[in-house]
Amino acid sequence: MSPLPDAAGTTDGSSQRDRPECHTTLWYDDGNAIILAGSVLFKVHQHILSKSSPIWKACCVMNSQRTSDGFPVLRLDEDPLDVEHVLNGLYDTKNTIEARAVPLESVSAWLRLGTKYKISSLREDAIERLKSWSPNSCQLYEQIIVAHLPEATTKTISRLPDDCVASYIVANLALTHNLPQLLPYALYDCCRDIDRLMESVDKTVASYGRGIDCASPEIWRKLLVGRSKLVTLRAKTAFSFLTRSHAPKCLNVEQCTSTAQDMWDIAHAGRWTLDNADALQDLADHFIDKFAKNACTNCTLSWKEKFYISQQKIWDNLPDCFGIELSNEQWIRTVIA
Numbered sequence: 001m002s003p004l005p006d007a008a009g010t011t012d013g014s015s016q017r018d019r020p021e022c023h024t025t026l027w028y029d030d031g032n033a034i035i036l037a038g039s040v041l042f043k044v045h046q047h048i049l050s051k052s053s054p055i056w057k058a059c060c061v062m063n064s065q066r067t068s069d070g071f072p073v074l075r076l077d078e079d080p081l082d083v084e085h086v087l088n089g090l091y092d093t094k095n096t097i098e099a100r101a102v103p104l105e106s107v108s109a110w111l112r113l114g115t116k117y118k119i120s121s122l123r124e125d126a127i128e129r130l131k132s133w134s135p136n137s138c139q140l141y142e143q144i145i146v147a148h149l150p151e152a153t154t155k156t157i158s159r160l161p162d163d164c165v166a167s168y169i170v171a172n173l174a175l176t177h178n179l180p181q182l183l184p185y186a187l188y189d190c191c192r193d194i195d196r197l198m199e200s201v202d203k204t205v206a207s208y209g210r211g212i213d214c215a216s217p218e219i220w221r222k223l224l225v226g227r228s229k230l231v232t233l234r235a236k237t238a239f240s241f242l243t244r245s246h247a248p249k250c251l252n253v254e255q256c257t258s259t260a261q262d263m264w265d266i267a268h269a270g271r272w273t274l275d276n277a278d279a280l281q282d283l284a285d286h287f288i289d290k291f292a293k294n295a296c297t298n299c300t301l302s303w304k305e306k307f308y309i310s311q312q313k314i315w316d317n318l319p320d321c322f323g324i325e326l327s328n329e330q331w332i333r334t335v336i337a
C-alpha cells in the first residue's frame, strides 16, 4: 500500500498516537482519492467527488499533495463523523429523497458541508427533509400531523427524533443557512417545552455536528419573546370558542348553555389557558370532543368552526411571534376572507 500522511502531515509515522486510521467502511480498495478529516482517512473515488462538488473536483485536479500512487489527498478541516455522513449520502443510493429514513445528524452534515463544498444534491435533499420537520405551510403541517397518527398507513414523512433539542437544531441550521422560512415552526416547537430544552440543549447539541451553537443569542432571544406571544395567542385566540354561550342555531339552549359554561370553568380551573405556548394544539380533539355528548350538534360544530378559524390565524401569525419577516412565498398563509 502506498504511504499515507499521518495526522501531523508527515509520512514517517513518528507518533503512533497521531497516526490516522482508515475508515472501516469508506475505504474502497479500488479508490483513487484520499480524504483526511481529523485522524480518519477515507479512500474514495475521484469521479464521485468530482461529480458531487465543483470544489472537490478542483481539489482532485490541482491538489499538490499526492500518495505515491499519484492519488490526491484532500485534507478537510471537518469532523470525521460529518464527512462520513456526507460520503455515505453520496455513495448510498438508498438515501434518496424518497427513502425518508435519514437521521437529523446526517441531514445536519448534508446541509452544512453541502453548502460549504457546493454539493447541491445533498444540500437540496437536506432542505426538503428539514421542510418536512419544520413546515412552512398549514397544508404541509396537516399532512405531517396525519402521517404521524398511529393509524396512518403511509409513513412517507419521517419523524424528528423524540428529543426537544431536535427542533432547536433545525432552527439553528435554518438561521445559519439563510432558510428563514424554516424558522417559525421549529421555534414554535422549541417553545412548547422550553424548560426541558434549556436543561438538555448543551448535553446533546454536539451530537448534531460541529458549528451548532447551543447558546445562540439570536435564537434564545426569539424563543423568549416568541413564547410569551404564543401563550397569549393560545389563551386569547385558540380558546376564543369559549363564549359561555350556545350557538345561534342551537337545538337545546338550556343544555348547551350549561355545557358552554362547564367548558369555560374547566378550561380556566385546569389552567388550560395559562402559561402554555402550545398555541397549535388540536383542542377540537383534546377538548371540544370531550364535551360534545352534552351539547347539540350545531353547537359542537360552531365551537369547532371557531376553533379552526383561530388556528388559521395563529398559523398566519407564527412568523410575527418571532419577529421574522417572510414573503407570501416563504410562509404560505391561510388567507382568511
Ligand SMILES: [Zn+2]
Residues within 6 Å of the ligand: 246, 247, 249, 250, 251, 252, 253, 256, 295, 296, 297, 298, 299, 300
Ligand atoms: Zn346547542
